[in-house]
Amino acid sequence: MLFRSLFFAPANRPDLLSKFPRFSADCYAVDLEDGTPPDDKITAREALADNINMLRKAEVKGLVYVRVNEPESSFYLDDIAAAVKCDIDGIIIPKLETPDQCDPIISAIRKAGKADTTTRSIKIMGGIESMLGVLNVNRLCSAIDIMSSVFFGAEDLAADMGARRSEEGDEVLYARSRVVLAAKIAGIVAIDVRNDEQCRRDASKGRDLGYEGKICVIPRQIDICNAVYAPTEEEVAEAYEVVTVYRDAMSRGIGTIDFKGKMIDGPLLKRAEATLAISKIIKNRESA
Structure with a gap:
């Protein structure tokens, strides 16, 4: 919403x-x-x-x-x-x-x-x-x-x-x-x-x-x-990278994940997923 x-x-x-x-x-x-x-x-x-x-x-x-x-x-x-x-x-x-x-x-x-x-x-x-x-x-x-x-x-x-x-x-x-x-x-x-x-x-x-x-x-x-109040293109791109890197690491059994010099933890992943979700809603809304 x-x-x-x-x-x-x-x-x-x-x-x-x-x-x-x-x-x-x-x-x-x-x-x-x-x-x-x-x-x-x-x-x-x-x-x-x-x-x-x-x-x-x-x-x-x-x-x-x-x-x-x-x-x-x-x-x-x-x-x-x-x-x-x-x-x-x-x-x-x-x-x-x-x-x-x-x-x-x-x-x-x-x-x-x-x-x-x-x-x-x-x-x-x-x-x-x-x-x-x-x-x-x-x-x-x-x-x-x-x-x-x-x-x-x-x-x-x-x-x-x-x-x-x-x-x-x-x-x-x-x-x-x-x-x-x-x-x-x-x-x-x-x-x-x-x-x-x-x-x-x-x-x-x-x-x-x-x-x-x-x-x-x-x-x-x-x-x-x-x-x-919409995520920027840069924010969406970084969020996509965070989620991709995290999922790849999990699939290979890697628990410690470094992303551009900082660790990917729960809050960072949650924020990235929320950014992608909002971006998707906006795109669907604009294409309707």
Whole structure:
């Protein structure tokens, strides 16, 4: 499952949603939350099914998610009820802080599944955007079976903390690292977000920390993130060499394996195999 780029458009703007098929994002989000003004939220929710059907008919590539309003809002439960009736791949919960906030979605998904055996397997993406969310991130990542990914929202967290934002982002580095660590331990995808003009630099820093993708706020960022979060040709070539040398050595009963002056051990092999797997997924996606 690729999440190199996650691209949002407001749920009340079908003209913008209709442009999704033009882009090459790995995941698209129909946004009932921040992107949709309060006065338009109900009408946008009522039009949700039609907009999702429009995207499916257009054979949009990539996953299709719906971002509902935050759990503490008056829109949350009705958003969930509308979303699970649609042909979507997942639901994004913004400002997620405790596992029990996912209960209404889990219940709604189960009911929808019993009513319609053709319903897709809907996953949850949690937004870790507050101090409490960061403190509870281990439980949020591991306690919910259908939690397949989380994203880290630096701007909301900084506002919650009263932190002053900087280009380097050191004020949120601890939280940013804690979120990706919790996701990796739970075996789910970690997605980064920071709404600034330094997209490539910030995406590269996120990848170095272990994030697997980034939220894109404008279309031109999609290709940047797809490139940053994909292995380079050199990385793929080296990964192939590592795996080849390792397998050859194992077939000849050699336990100590030297590769370009360093020993091939379990972590190095695991990283190489993961690089080749991601490369294969990307190639299949691009050729589809």
